[in-house]
Amino acid sequence: MATISINNIARAIYESSKNKDEVELDTVMKNAVDIISKKHLLSKSKEIINQLQIISDKNEGVIRAKISSKVKLEQKIVNEIEDFIKKRYQAKNTVLDFEIDDKLLGGIKIEIGDEIIDTTLKNRIKKLQNYLITK
Amino acid sequence: MTKNYIVENLKKQIESFKDEAKAEKVGHVIEVFDGIAKISGLSDIKASEMVSFPNGEKGVALNLEEDSVGVIILGDFTKIREGDEVKATGQILSVPVSDLQIGRVLNALGNPIDGKGAIKTDKSNPIEKVAPGVITRLSVNQAVQTGIKAIDALIPIGRGQRELIIGDRQTGKTAIAIDAILNQKGQDMICVYVSIGQKDSKLRKLQTRLEEGGAMDYTIIVSAGSSESAALSYIAPYTGVSIAEFFMDQGKDVLIIYDDLSKHAVAYREISLLLRRPPGREAFPGDVFYLHSRLLERACRRNKEYGGGSITALPIIETQSGDVSAYIPTNVISITDGQIFLETDLFYKGIRPAVNVGLSVSRVGSSAQIKAMKKVSGTLKLDLAQFRELEAFSQFGSDLDEGTKNQLERGKRAVEVLKQPQYAPVKTEDQVVTLYALTKGFMDDIAIDQIKSFEEGLTEYARRNAKTFYKEVIETKIWTDAGEQELVKAIAEFKQSIQK
Numbered sequence: 001m002a003t004i005s006i007n008n009i010a011r012a013i014y015e016s017s018k019n020k021d022e023v024e025l026d027t028v029m030k031n032a033v034d035i036i037s038k039k040h041l042l043s044k045s046k047e048i049i050n051q052l053q054i055i056s057d058k059n060e061g062v063i064r065a066k067i068s069s070k071v072k073l074e075q076k077i078v079n080e081i082e083d084f085i086k087k088r089y090q091a092k093n094t095v096l097d098f099e100i101d102d103k104l105l106g107g108i109k110i111e112i113g114d115e116i117i118d119t120t121l122k123n124r125i126k127k128l129q130n131y132l133i134t135k
Numbered sequence: 136m137t138k139n140y141i142v143e144n145l146k147k148q149i150e151s152f153k154d155e156a157k158a159e160k161v162g163h164v165i166e167v168f169d170g171i172a173k174i175s176g177l178s179d180i181k182a183s184e185m186v187s188f189p190n191g192e193k194g195v196a197l198n199l200e201e202d203s204v205g206v207i208i209l210g211d212f213t214k215i216r217e218g219d220e221v222k223a224t225g226q227i228l229s230v231p232v233s234d235l236q237i238g239r240v241l242n243a244l245g246n247p248i249d250g251k252g253a254i255k256t257d258k259s260n261p262i263e264k265v266a267p268g269v270i271t272r273l274s275v276n277q278a279v280q281t282g283i284k285a286i287d288a289l290i291p292i293g294r295g296q297r298e299l300i301i302g303d304r305q306t307g308k309t310a311i312a313i314d315a316i317l318n319q320k321g322q323d324m325i326c327v328y329v330s331i332g333q334k335d336s337k338l339r340k341l342q343t344r345l346e347e348g349g350a351m352d353y354t355i356i357v358s359a360g361s362s363e364s365a366a367l368s369y370i371a372p373y374t375g376v377s378i379a380e381f382f383m384d385q386g387k388d389v390l391i392i393y394d395d396l397s398k399h400a401v402a403y404r405e406i407s408l409l410l411r412r413p414p415g416r417e418a419f420p421g422d423v424f425y426l427h428s429r430l431l432e433r434a435c436r437r438n439k440e441y442g443g444g445s446i447t448a449l450p451i452i453e454t455q456s457g458d459v460s461a462y463i464p465t466n467v468i469s470i471t472d473g474q475i476f477l478e479t480d481l482f483y484k485g486i487r488p489a490v491n492v493g494l495s496v497s498r499v500g501s502s503a504q505i506k507a508m509k510k511v512s513g514t515l516k517l518d519l520a521q522f523r524e525l526e527a528f529s530q531f532g533s534d535l536d537e538g539t540k541n542q543l544e545r546g547k548r549a550v551e552v553l554k555q556p557q558y559a560p561v562k563t564e565d566q567v568v569t570l571y572a573l574t575k576g577f578m579d580d581i582a583i584d585q586i587k588s589f590e591e592g593l594t595e596y597a598r599r600n601a602k603t604f605y606k607e608v609i610e611t612k613i614w615t616d617a618g619e620q621e622l623v624k625a626i627a628e629f630k631q632s633i634q635k
Contacts, residue, residue, distance in 0.1 A: 117159075
């Protein structure tokens with residue numbers, strides 16, 4: 001028998017809990033935990049929850065982005081970034097996570113899933129370095 | 136050279152640097168081991184796409200799984216750590232190609248390793264390319280002269296052909312390949328020698344040998360040594376053929392030697408097992424046939440409308456104690472257009488090159504042979520076949536009739552004539568003269584131990600005294616009656632002169 005992947009379990013939980021009321025949801029959750037423990041996957045529960053988050057985000061049109069910068073961003077820029085993300089990924093909602101990182105020297109870095117838009121000074125200096133070496 | 140000049144120059148360079156912010160797909164290393172990395176993320180990556188690691192190392196995505204990507208690392212994997220950011224490049228791995236690569240020794244990524252400085256080029260070819268289609272091809276009709284009598288006469292190789300050299304260890308497989316390269320001098324051929332998993336000392340010896348023979352003027356060596364990772368051994372032949380294609384695209388003829396594909400298959404097996412692909416026969420993965428067929432299909436002869444040029448491939452396979460029915464040998468035998476069998480027994484009997492003429496074939500090469508050679512070698516094949524049959528039979532007794540005895544004697548001389556020392560290629564015209572003398576029976580009254588010196592003397596004498604014959608063979612590829620008479624006379628004269 002093929003092994004059940006984390007992705008499979010997360011998808012199953014999401015599908016079975018869709019459009020359910022509170023009482024039903026309780027049973028679904030109980031069953032889900034039962035299955036996970038039966039398959040000896042409790043140790044992977046963190047990953048399952050992560051995967052569940054990704055699946056539900058995808059279906060609900062939520063985009064999670066991590067934004068790193070050297071200084072705290074102004075509200076105006078934050079709004080601009082949010083609009084940009086909504087437009088680029090056709091998202092209904094965005095969840096932005098801000099991080100302050102001194103090492104970036106300047107500029108911002110946006111991480112969405114496995115995509116990165118890096119406009120930081122650190123990255124650009126590195127690119128310039130590569131360019132001058134290969135030239 | 137002032138400080139200002141350097142600063143100005145640097146300024147200019149920096150000004151010409153353009154940087155655009157763009158979205159990049161990244162993943163993170165989950166685990167690294169034995170030249171393999173497992174990477175999360177990289178959701179849109181394609182098969183055999185190149186990825187880059189933070190320290191500049193490159194990798195190739197081979198396994199695309201549900202939540203991870205299996206990557207082979209081309210280079211040093213010890214500096215790659217768990218959690219490192221990996222970027223997808225959106226490109227298939229490509230190698231630099233240039234005319235300046237001729238005479239150089241390159242690694243599997245196409246970079247020079249001979250310490251003669253960098254090769255500046257802005258051109259590159261992807262290492263994986265679909266082989267030329269039917270419409271662009273031309274059938275093989277022009278010969279590759281290897282300078283080895285046994286091969287040029289009996290197992291002729293044409294331009295665009297794939298001829299396997301197969302045999303046990305220490306039977307002279309590489310020697311044949313090297314002789315073939317040495318003989319390409321002045322034949323308008325570029326040679327690419329791909330060394331896969333060989334000892335560096337052997338490669339060095341080979342390079343020196345080629346330099347001494349003046350062959351490095353038209354030869355490129357691509358090497359993935361045995362101290363390097365299996366990933367590099369795996370891509371080296373593809374690198375070699377990509378470089379060869381660069382020259383074929385210029386309409387040139389290229390000879391490429393893969394030394395050897397058994398080690399290539401072993402390297403691929405190692406990678407596949409580490410990537411947890413299911414093992415099949417002899418633990419090779421299921422696609423090991425495709426591994427070699429897609430490589431060897433890229434050898435071809437293209438027609439004029441598509442630019443001409445050709446790639447002739449001489450793959451080498453090492454067998455274990457003569458077992459040609461193992462997995463890889465049978466695969467490659469069925470892919471190629473013929474094979475040259477080398478045997479340990481023959482080698483130790485002193486028959487060198489140790490070609491087993493009976494088992495070796497060339498499926499397309501005969502149409503590439505020049506007419507003169509065809510004429511002399513046709514009867515030779517028959518002579519040898521009959522000789523082999525009689526040889527076994529005649530060991531039982533000495534009561535043989537005259538005809539059988541003659542056949543035996545002729546066969547012994549044929550075997551003697553086909554012996555040839557290493558690094559001593561023979562010109563086609565000389566081969567024709569020698570084989571003519573043999574098949575027409577002019578050597579029947581020469582003692583066997585005198586054959587070698589007779590052959591040398593004869594070609595030298597004929598070169599001076601049968602000029603018409605030589606001219607005809609070189610120019611029209613066949614002799615006329617007048618030329619033949621002249622040669623017969625020259626042979627008779629020479630025989631008289633040595634009998635005195």
